[in-house]
Amino acid sequence: MKESFAGTPEPPYYAVIFSSLRGEGGEGYADMARRMLELAQRQEGYLGAESARVELGITVSYWKDRESIRRWKEQAEHREAQRLGKERWYTAFRIRIARVEEERIFEREVGDGN
Amino acid sequence: MKESFAGTPEPPYYAVIFSSLRGEGGEGYADMARRMLELAQRQEGYLGAESARVELGITVSYWKDRESIRRWKEQAEHREAQRLGKERWYTAFRIRIARVEEERIFEREVGDGN
Numbered sequence: 001m002k003e004s005f006a007g008t009p010e011p012p013y014y015a016v017i018f019s020s021l022r023g024e025g026g027e028g029y030a031d032m033a034r035r036m037l038e039l040a041q042r043q044e045g046y047l048g049a050e051s052a053r054v055e056l057g058i059t060v061s062y063w064k065d066r067e068s069i070r071r072w073k074e075q076a077e078h079r080e081a082q083r084l085g086k087e088r089w090y091t092a093f094r095i096r097i098a099r100v101e102e103e104r105i106f107e108r109e110v111g112d113g114n
Numbered sequence: 115m116k117e118s119f120a121g122t123p124e125p126p127y128y129a130v131i132f133s134s135l136r137g138e139g140g141e142g143y144a145d146m147a148r149r150m151l152e153l154a155q156r157q158e159g160y161l162g163a164e165s166a167r168v169e170l171g172i173t174v175s176y177w178k179d180r181e182s183i184r185r186w187k188e189q190a191e192h193r194e195a196q197r198l199g200k201e202r203w204y205t206a207f208r209i210r211i212a213r214v215e216e217e218r219i220f221e222r223e224v225g226d227g228n
Binding site for chain 1: 118119122125128129131133135164165167168170171172180204206207209210211212213214215216217218219220221
């Protein structure tokens with residue numbers, strides 16, 4: 001995933017906060033993660049995503065509405081990835097579905113030092 | 115921050131999704147981040163937090179309601195940290211305030227392989 005902010009619109013929209021702990025068996029994980037991102041990008045209502053991992057991984061994906069999230073959850077190839085994730089890659093995860101109500105943005109101005 | 119999931123209650127509650135890009139001048143950052151976490155933990159309405167960073171950092175903190183978030187934003191020492199963050203540590207950030215409506219949990223069962 002490109003290391004940058006998701007270009008989300010004015011709220012309200014939705015966030016899926018996916019936090020996870022990985023197990024040992026990592027084969028195929030990176031490919032699957034990349035593939036799921038490609039698929040999500042083509043999914044109706046997808047607005048963007050932000051991702052980071054140390055030991056705990058967090059991916060926040062942004063969606064137009066809950067119906068878009070529901071359809072993505074049911075997408076066939078994504079369902080298979082969910083199954084493999086539980087079987088192979090994750091020892092535990094949390095998925096939180098949240099309605100974004102407000103957004104504040106900070107960008108350092110050019111020539112602002114540092 | 116301990117590498118584990120936040121022990122959040124049944125929804126609804128609130129999430130503050132803080133995604134950030136760091137600049138070069140990192141002195142004092144780790145101490146301040148640790149101190150802010152300690153302070154937040156003592157703040158009314160604080161429910162927990164999850165954090166990860168590669169280049170992009172994501173910290174999601176969880177709160178009882180928007181009033182708790184507002185009070186935390188106004189807390190004196192936290193305000194000073196916000197000021198230093200903009201001046202010194204972050205080149206850019208996004209803060210999204212979101213109402214968590216649903217949570218799904220997966221925990222691999224003991225003896226479930228891998």
